[in-house]
Amino acid sequence: MEDKFLMDNLMYGSKVINDLYMHGFIESTNDKVFQAFTKALQETSKLHNEIFKAMESAGFYTISNVEDKKIQQTKDKLEKSCQECCNKE
Numbered sequence: 001m002e003d004k005f006l007m008d009n010l011m012y013g014s015k016v017i018n019d020l021y022m023h024g025f026i027e028s029t030n031d032k033v034f035q036a037f038t039k040a041l042q043e044t045s046k047l048h049n050e051i052f053k054a055m056e057s058a059g060f061y062t063i064s065n066v067e068d069k070k071i072q073q074t075k076d077k078l079e080k081s082c083q084e085c086c087n088k089e
Contacts, residue, residue, distance in 0.1 A: 004060050007051060014048040 028034035
């Protein structure tokens with residue numbers, strides 16, 4: 001199989017697992033459960049970061065800076081959309 005395909009699947013899997021552990025962390029019923037989910041979340045988050053770094057160094061993820069103008073345009077668009085939604089009532 002293709003490396004990118006495999007790494008994409010690993011990345012997706014680690015996101016799902018992190019999400020599950022995060023909910024366990026948030027909804028822990030006692031200290032022992034809290035500590036177990038805290039440790040699991042830290043370990044899988046570290047693994048997720050390592051997968052991301054490997055994908056980035058392999059060229060599967062490219063990160064670039066976004067111009068301030070584009071950030072402002074997106075912010076303005078979202079604010080306008082929110083205002084239109086709120087004014088419908």
